[in-house]
Amino acid sequence: MIRKTTIKDVAKEAGVSIGTVSYVINNSAPVSADTQKKIVSAIKKLGYHPSSIAQGMAKRRTNLIGLAVPQNHIGAFSDYMMLDLLRGIADVVTSRKFHLILDFQENEKNNCSYMEMYNSKTIDGMILMSPRRFDRNFEKLIDAQFPFVILNSSIQQPSCCCVDVDNVHCGYLATKHLFELGHRRIGFIAPDDLQYYFSFDRMEGYRRAYLEAGIAIDEDLVQVPPKGKMGAGAFAVNKLLGLAEPPTAIIAGSHCILESALTELKRREIGIGKDLGLIGIDNSPLCTWVKPQIDAVAIPVYEIGKEAAEMVIDQIEKGPSSPRRIILPGVLIKRESAVSV
Amino acid sequence: MIRKTTIKDVAKEAGVSIGTVSYVINNSAPVSADTQKKIVSAIKKLGYHPSSIAQGMAKRRTNLIGLAVPQNHIGAFSDYMMLDLLRGIADVVTSRKFHLILDFQENEKNNCSYMEMYNSKTIDGMILMSPRRFDRNFEKLIDAQFPFVILNSSIQQPSCCCVDVDNVHCGYLATKHLFELGHRRIGFIAPDDLQYYFSFDRMEGYRRAYLEAGIAIDEDLVQVPPKGKMGAGAFAVNKLLGLAEPPTAIIAGSHCILESALTELKRREIGIGKDLGLIGIDNSPLCTWVKPQIDAVAIPVYEIGKEAAEMVIDQIEKGPSSPRRIILPGVLIKRESAVSV
DNA sequence: CTGAAAGCGCTTACAG
DNA sequence: CTGAAAGCGCTTACAG
Secondary structure, three states: OOOOOOHHHHHHHHOOOHHHHHHHHHOOOOOOHHHHHHHHHHHHHHOOOOOHHHHHHHHOOOOEEEEEEOOOOOOOOOHHHHHHHHHHHHHHHHHOOOEEEEEEOOOOOOOOOHHHHHHOOOOOEEEEEOOOOOOOOHHHHHHOOOOEEEEOOOOOOOOOEEEEEOHHHHHHHHHHHHHHOOOOOEEEEOOHHHOOHHHHHHHHHHHHHHHHHOOOOOHHHEEOOOOOOOOHHHHHHHHHHOOOOOOOEEEEOOHHHHHHHHHHHHHOOOOEOOOEEEEEEOOOOHHHHOOOOOEEEEOOHHHHHHHHHHHHHHHHHHOOOOOOEEEEOOEEEOOOOOOOO | OOOOOOHHHHHHHHOOOHHHHHHHHHOOOOOOHHHHHHHHHHHHHHOOOOOHHHHHHHHOOOOEEEEEEOOOOOOOOOHHHHHHHHHHHHHHHHHOOOEEEEEEOOOOOOOOOHHHHHHOOOOOEEEEEOOOOOOOOHHHHHHOOOOEEEEOOOOOOOOOEEEEEOHHHHHHHHHHHHHHOOOOOEEEEOHHHHOOHHHHHHHHHHHHHHHHHOOOOOHHHEEOOOOOOOOHHHHHHHHHHOOOOOOOEEEEOOHHHHHHHHHHHHHOOOOEOOOEEEEEEOOOOHHHHOOOOOEEEEOOHHHHHHHHHHHHHHHHHHOOOOOOEEEEOOEEEOOOOOOOO
8 A cells, every 4th residue: 555645745735734724725724825825735636535534533523424224124114225325324424524334233232333333432423223122322322412313213303403294194105095086995014013113103103094085994994914924915815815805905014015915915916006906115116017007105215315414413513403303205106096986 | 422431440440550451351460369350340340341442443344344345236136135145244343343334336427435534544444235337436445455246246356355146057047947847949038228338248158058058048038128127138039929939938027127027028918938938146035926836046135144254354354365256156046937848 | 572653644723 | 014823622653
């Protein structure tokens, strides 16, 4: 590795002190046009770039943001959304002159690797994706007034900054859409055994739509299949279709549910979009790869990433603020699977 | 933000010099059992963690690896593979006590943001995903003997470390598989207008299988549809099926090609897996979401990530080595779409 | 085995 | 407007 040029080299080349060089780099003090010019051309000539870590040392600011990604985020963000989220975060992080450090949580143990980034003072702030419910590590961050925001975990933690999608509204949107198409008996398949808030919230939205419509819910219509990625949707579909009075439409409460429900529906050769309406919460490539294409409520993942990043960086730059919460609405995408009846 | 405890605090608490504290932390000099104990307990008592950036400053090592992700990597890695790649990289980066900085290339301009990470001395090494063909920025990295590896770009750059999948072999595998099922007239749809090496290589593998089988290739069977994400596969499918003597099986040269070929095949109600064999190069969720499930040659994305990470870190820790290349084989996954004939 | 001191490459009061 | 100097939190020869 070749030795890199430092601020000293620039100072010598321009015949000034390193302090003055620093002033023009940071524009942090008035400098005469003349010396300014000398310094600028010295910088150019030597191809000088300040060392971010030396700057970090002196300014007590690394300009690094950590993103903690849970090992299996069965939650609202499936793999298919992860990249969009990253792009959302990266876009603002970059434009605000920060860098993003990715940290995948390794194991199921309580020891959270994201705390290591914090402890070692590597990062100025952190975005915490779907921390586990029993995870209380981040309380240390609160105590330390360390800038961070929690993503996608409608945690009842009023002292944290959060950004999330409005899951209740997502459930409501899907249900309302089906109502408007004339459906009255709508099946709802809840994801993840109701183990997460988002799951519960989506179901809640379903209930609100019914309430608003003034129709009593037949509880047989809401299915909470036992946990387990595989087959939960299929299981629930069979329950629903086995009812004395089966639903005319079904809401799949998550991408995973949709996947397995769809498989079963196709296996049974049910006429989706003809004999049965279908809509998913979570939009994924699956929805358009399949015939008929599936209506869905899309999670604004990119925007969630953006907002989260803005939020941490605001905290870093403007100092701690009172905890903010941003709740973004889901977006209904009409396609071919939610027949009118 | 609360003031963090430093090495000075520990030294004072233990009644020793900061040098000695440093020795026990880094195990870089013999220390008597007694002082060792005092220091360890002081560290524990104060909850001290060294500042990674101060260490970086002193050791001239940040323990940060940059990953440059192109804006649209139409290349061999689709979005569906990206997460696996990240996991592969992250797993070894983490276990080797480094951190990963993500850098999405912003624009089509020649100015490559990844050079910024290098210039600012933020990172110790870099993984460069599918650099554009005209990108010559990384030559500066070579000159500076900066540790980096190029991913997924069979660039004819003998002076770089690279890791990639063996695309020729992928094409070969797919074709061979079809041969073994009795097919003799196999259509090949080349991705991305042959603009990338990987695309060309996959086609090359197809040709080799034919050569090996001693069968002359009917050039009508190899389609190079005009570029453009949408419809290229559909376009080629129609060409192929319109032939006087149409193929009995088709190879989709990439995930994108498969997606649009599949759509067209379904629209025309062709009996995939019955009347026509189909196999994709690139394995993606699409292959299992669809009925019949699609045979595919999988790219070992996770492993590619791992190897790449090991390679940069080796360079960082052991100093520059002669350029290494790792070419991993694709993996044939048999499913339901490649009928025997 | 341990301490004092220089140095890593910057920034920033403080003088002048 | 500019320079000299202290300081950011560590590591590492160098003495002893």
